[in-house]
Amino acid sequence: MxxxxxxxxxxxxxxxxxxxxxxxxxxxxxxxxxxxxxxxxxxxxxxxxxxxxxxxxxxxxxxxxxxxxxxxxxxxxxxxxxxxxxxxxxxxxxxxxxxxxxxxxxxxxxxxxxxxxxxxxxxxxxxxxxxxxxxxxKPVFYYGKYTKPAGVAQRRALCGECRGGGCSECKGTGFKVAPSVEEALRTKLLRFAGSDRMVFTWLGSEDEDSRVFPPGRPFVVEVKGPKKRQFPRKFGARVGGGLVAVSSGRMLPSKPVRIPSFRFKTTIRATAASKVQPEGISELHARFRRATVTFERPNNRPAVKMVYSVRARARGRALVIDAELDGGLPVKRFVSGELVSPSVTEVLKTEVGCRSFDICKVREIGAFEFGEIARDEEKN
Ligand SMILES: [Zn+2]
Ligand SMILES: [Zn+2]
Known part of the structure; x- marks a missing residue:
């Protein structure tokens, strides 16, 4: 050197x-x-x-x-x-x-x-x-459960006039001006987070006419570019004449790589084509005690779902059915039998149509899984 x-x-x-x-x-x-x-x-x-x-x-x-x-x-x-x-x-x-x-x-x-x-x-x-x-x-992930009145859709829908492009009808937003859980949550969360860039993941869905009762349906929202990183555990948003309420809220440690599956209790109001006899009701109770049903999904493999219980009462052709079902089994199809077997229609041997259904209890099965959890966040 x-x-x-x-x-x-x-x-x-x-x-x-x-x-x-x-x-x-x-x-x-x-x-x-x-x-x-x-x-x-x-x-x-x-x-x-x-x-x-x-x-x-x-x-x-x-x-x-x-x-x-x-x-x-x-x-x-x-x-x-x-x-x-x-x-x-x-x-x-x-x-x-x-x-x-x-x-x-x-x-x-x-x-x-x-x-x-x-x-x-x-x-x-x-x-x-x-x-x-x-x-x-870095994005934050918030978990909560919502309840809602009838007449509020879960998701905001694209504007029917412009299909998302933005027009005078939708005030340039591209979305239908109609009450939805998503819109209500977006407005509130924007206030908490200081960002409107959000992606929602819902654990199942229901109809616009369905009520969702406490404890509510779980959802996860990813908020990108947040200014604030802690949101309230509970909050409510006035929508139309009713209230969308969120409870059990918490910040998740990171992006979930696995979302739990769930089962839910629902109250269904249905109408049968002919008078329902007491034997029919007994048959429903017997057939749908921890029964598996098959849901034929177009362009997809059939899904095998569990019906945990069915309790029904009839007055003439009107039926009220309390059922507990696996998440992902569509309530209306379970009643009508369209792509689902066995169904209420199939067991009663008369055509039954669902008029409306409410979500009474959603129970998660399994837990969220996260890719990476920072050590200091496990204390939360
Ligand atoms: Zn220098
Ligand atoms: Zn529009």
Whole structure:
């Protein structure tokens, strides 16, 4: 290994940060003020401005942990690479890593929040080229159960006029102006989260005319780009003349990779084509005690579902049926027999049509599963 004689290579002019970063192997440098620095040209001096900028951009966000990324002005990284290759220096911290650490330390000090590189609540991109900081927040997942009155659809539907394009009929939203659980939840959650980018997952569905009684039907909503990360356990939203109420709400630790299956109790009001006899009722009770039924799904494999119990009473042709069914078994088809066998129609040997049904109790089977759970969130 040949000795490096000072002066054998032209001395680079570097600021104290950039010279300090080159390690013990490096030859002495001319230490100069930042703006004269060969590598950074003074960019490192703007670190305090950057973490002040980041602090300003972070103000609307609620977070516990953050990460910092850095974009350098064009040429900075290249000049450091050039210097290191000319002087055969390796292994030292790069300017990018150093700047990210300095910005992170500044943010940590002013906010008291911690750095988490793997799963930060918010990621801050410090763009030193433009002198700005961009904040993106990790999505949150909220679980809750809703109840609803009759006359409120579960999901918002596309506008019938424009089919989603936006028109005067739908005030440019692309969605039908009609009460829905989804619309009610969106409005409320926007207020809690400060973001309207939401994706809903429902554990089953019901009719617009169905009432959903407590404890309610579970749902999960992913809110992207949230400013706030904690939503209330309970809240209500006025919809039309009624109330959509949410309870049992909680933040999930991360995106669920598996959603529980469920079973539900329903009260069905139906009409038979001919008078229902007491023997028919007894037959219904006997046939649907933990019975399996097959649901032929078009373009899909048939689904085998469980009917746990059926209790029915008849007055002439009118029937009221209390049933407990597996999630995914459509109530109306279970009554009419369309694609479902055995069905109420099949057992009573007379055509039965469902007029309406209410959801009385939804019970989850199994648990949510999550891909990755941060250790510090298991305490919640
Ligand atoms: Zn420098
Ligand atoms: Zn429209």
């Amino acid at each position: 040949k000795d490096r004689v000072p002066g054998a290579v032209p001395a680079y002019k570097l600021c104290q940060w950039c010279s300090g970063r080159q390690g013990a192997e490096a030859p002495p440098f001319d230490v100069v003020p930042g703006r004269e620095c060969f590598v950074c040209g003074g960019v490192l001096d703007s670190v305090p401005q950057m973490f002040k900028m980041a602090g300003r951009r972070l103000r609307p966000y609620e977070f516990r942990t953050f990460s910092v990324g850095v974009t350098l002005p064009v040429g900075v990284q290249e000049r450091e690479d050039e210097l290191r290759s000319a002087l055969k220096l390796k292994g030292g911290e790069t300017i990018k890593v150093q700047m990210a650490k300095l910005v992170a330390a500044g943010i940590s000090e002013s906010t008291g929040k911690k750095v988490d590189k793997a799963r930060p609540d918010v990621a801050i991109l410090s763009d030193f080229g433009r002198g700005d900081a961009l904040v993106s927040s």
